[in-house]
Every structure is written in C-alpha cells, then in structure tokens.
Amino acid sequence: MTDSLGPRLKVGVVVPATNTSAQPEMEAMRPVGVTNHTGRMPTADTSLTASIDNLVDSYRESTHKAIGSIVPCKPDCVVIGFSPEIYWDGPDSHAGVLASMKEAADGIPVSMSPDAVNTALACYGARRIAVITPYLPVGDDTVTRFFTDSGYDVVKVQGLGCSSPEKISHVSEAELRHTVKEIDSRDVEAIVQIGTNVAMARVAATAEEWTGKPVITNNTVLYWHALRQNGITDRVPGFGSLLTEH
Structure with missing residues (x-):
C-alpha cells in the first residue's frame, strides 16, 4: 500500500525555525499526489550584522536533527531548505556535506542548493x-x-x-x-x-x-530538482520556465 495523500511522492523539507517562506512556496508548487512534510531546525534568530560564522556552526547540528525528525514518516526524498552551510566552505566541501545529509536521512535522496x-x-x-x-x-x-x-x-x-x-x-x-x-x-x-x-x-x-x-x-529550483530527480515530470504553471519547460 502507498500513502493515501502522497501516492506519487513524499517530500521531506528541512528549514530553519526562522524560515517562513520555503514551506508556503513549496506547498504552492506541489503537484497532485505529492505531499510535503516539514521539519524545523531548532535555531535562534542570530544577528547577521557582523559575521555569519556562528550561524553556520550552530546550524550544522540542527540540520541533522531536523532531518531525523522527518525520517520516521518515510519520505521518498529530502530537500535541504538552508543555504549558508552549503556555500560557506566552498565547492570542494560539498560532497562531504551532501554525504552527511544523506547519512542523516538514512540514505534516501537529498536535494541541496548547489x-x-x-x-x-x-x-x-x-x-x-x-x-x-x-x-x-x-x-x-x-x-x-x-x-x-x-x-x-x-x-x-x-x-x-x-x-x-x-x-x-x-x-x-x-x-x-x-x-x-x-x-x-x-x-x-x-x-x-x-x-x-x-x-x-x-x-x-x-x-x-x-x-x-x-x-x-532558491525555493523553486530546490523543489524542481527534488521532483525531477524522483520521477515527477509534471509542468507546474506560475513559477517560471524551470517548472513549465524542464
């Protein structure tokens, strides 16, 4: 048997506790038969006026915790709706970051911004x-x-x-x-x-x-990537050429 509301795809979405944009935007892009399931990273609203080094450091552990909070619902994939950690150490570190996210997700596919x-x-x-x-x-x-x-x-x-x-x-x-x-x-x-x-x-x-x-x-490309990487090819109008032409 398959999930009654998400028989085609269940998407896990991980966002910081401060984020109020990713969840509603990705929900609006959702094709019929696809469901989104959001896990929130326990994060504070840290100042960005000096440096975001501390922000990045604090988010690394909380990202894995948020992934762990949605794994029990058995999503088919996970979208990481957080950018600074992904870009902070450069492209050479990306493979390691992605591998750690997949490990936290028990090996299911993970979509990240890069x-x-x-x-x-x-x-x-x-x-x-x-x-x-x-x-x-x-x-x-x-x-x-x-x-x-x-x-x-x-x-x-x-x-x-x-x-x-x-x-x-x-x-x-x-x-x-x-x-x-x-x-x-x-x-x-x-x-x-x-x-x-x-x-x-x-x-x-x-x-x-x-x-x-x-x-x-960012939100459109992440959700588009998750859909296409997991076999959902629906054209979704209203969100630009990625979701209608690719």
Whole structure:
C-alpha cells in the first residue's frame, strides 16, 4: 500500500525555525499526489550584522536533527531548505556535506542548493550569472567565491542586507523587482537568487518575461530538482520556465 495523500511522492523539507517562506512556496508548487512534510531546525534568530560564522556552526547540528525528525514518516526524498552551510566552505566541501545529509536521512535522496542550481543552469547552458543574496557583504563574498570556484563567471552580486534570518522574509516583492533590474545586464545569461527565506518565486516567474532570461530562485529550483530527480515530470504553471519547460 502507498500513502493515501502522497501516492506519487513524499517530500521531506528541512528549514530553519526562522524560515517562513520555503514551506508556503513549496506547498504552492506541489503537484497532485505529492505531499510535503516539514521539519524545523531548532535555531535562534542570530544577528547577521557582523559575521555569519556562528550561524553556520550552530546550524550544522540542527540540520541533522531536523532531518531525523522527518525520517520516521518515510519520505521518498529530502530537500535541504538552508543555504549558508552549503556555500560557506566552498565547492570542494560539498560532497562531504551532501554525504552527511544523506547519512542523516538514512540514505534516501537529498536535494541541496548547489546541485539544484548547477542542474538548472546546465538546462539553460548559462555560465555568466548575476546573483542575489539576502546577506551583508561577508555572505555575498562567500557565495560569489563558491560560484566562481565552481566555474561560473559572476558578473555581479547584490546582497539584500538583511540583519537577521527572520528579517529575510520581510523583503518585499517591490524590492526584489528593483534588485533584479539593478543586477541585470546584457552580458548576464541567468540570474540566481540564494536564500530560502526570500519569498521570490512569483517575482522570478514574472521577471523572466521582462528580462528574457532565466531567473532561478532558491525555493523553486530546490523543489524542481527534488521532483525531477524522483520521477515527477509534471509542468507546474506560475513559477517560471524551470517548472513549465524542464
């Protein structure tokens, strides 16, 4: 027998306790017969005004705890809805981080931002990118270095300057539209937004229409990656070209 509400796929979603954007955005993308099951990492709303080193360190253990909280419902895959830990130590550390997440998930498939973004950019053949982050300069530099070390040409990076993880969800759609216009240029092949507490799914979809290029937002690309990696090929309208064309 299969799960009565999720006979096609059960998706585990891990997010920080401060995150109020990933869960509703991913729920809105859910195809019929797919269910989402959210585990929250026990985290505090730590200041981002100086450094996020302490934030990253505190989140590592809590990520595994959150994964452990959803494993008993036997999801088919797990989405890691948290970015800083993934980018902080560079691409060379990613394989080890991914392996630790899979181990915590008892070996089931895990989707993380670098894999999802790399797969999406490959779909578009894009190597020259502009990046939006929720961070202050120290976080922007880390994300830029990650993409550069991964072989991308980062034309421009723009941080939203959020002072704490919880405040990231306060960024308005108007500010996000303005930021897309600020970082876009003729030599940018795709725009990538990092940070799962940024509610940018709707803005990204409409921005593709007036930029004429892919606008890849963190929650959309993570959920798309989880669906496609697990055999769900449904086209989901309203969230941009990834979910309707790829």
